[in-house]
Amino acid sequence: MPELPEVETIKRTLEARIKGLSVVSAEIFLPKLIRMPGLDEFKTLLTGRKFQGLDRRGKYLLLHLSQGLVMVIHLRMTGRLVYLPASCEVAPHTHLIINLDDGCQLRYSDIRRFGNVSLVPAADLNKLPGLCSLGREPFDLEFTRGYLLKQLHSRRVILKTLLLDQSFIAGLGNIYADEVLFRARIYPQQRSNALTQRQVARLFHAIRDVLSEGIKNRGTTLRDYVDGEGMAGNYQNLLKVHNRENQPCAICSTNIVRLRISGRSTYFCPYCQRM
């Protein structure tokens, strides 16, 4: 599932391909994919616009078009956005095809149909639900140890749950949250207000280090994720705890344990991350 490192990798690979290209036409095969505006308006607005640059905010991909229009895409669980020659066979579950003026296409496919696409003027970005309520970017200067400490101590939430809260910090999902907690050596069910200064410091660095490594390794492909060129990531080979139930911890050889925290699988080392 695309989290910050995956969306960042898609952003980088796609930007190299589509920047400067214009939209010839768009075909929509799943109406509910388009959150706003209406389908006809979506096609009309998009046609003729040029891709001027790409951005990422949390797990959202922002494609900036000419005349101040922005296409906002959230891939959720199984969404894929791939640049391909028009002659390539269309993959199953392809819900949107954007024809480009170089003879290639930008295709959105999504097995579970959870993802969504919006097209809005840049000035209205802060009105988009979800996007407008995102918390700080982990690599922003404004994301500091002080901010983290203040947020953690102002609430009494299970830490894993808080790491997944996009209005607290933007971009962490289930995979990287587990890896971050392992790196920081913190028990996932620890209450946020009970963290020591030392633990908060470790957490702060773990968030940035794990996400950086994820990006460096072009994301994690457990099942569906590919980048803008259809390539799988490599970070799945470097995961320390996520999806590794009953396998030995690389540090202490204790078997990794799986827990359920607010409806999600959570993997951790019961020795390295003891309370």
Place this chain on the structure above:
DNA sequence: AAGCGGTCCTGTGTGC
């Protein structure tokens, strides 16, 4: 007010 659970959705894995 915070937090829980339902909802969306389909491929995969498991058990009988």
Place this chain on the structure above:
DNA sequence: TGCACACAGGACCGCT
């Protein structure tokens, strides 16, 4: 071998 069902989870929404 084939069927039925639980499970996977990101974000939103409604309820407590």
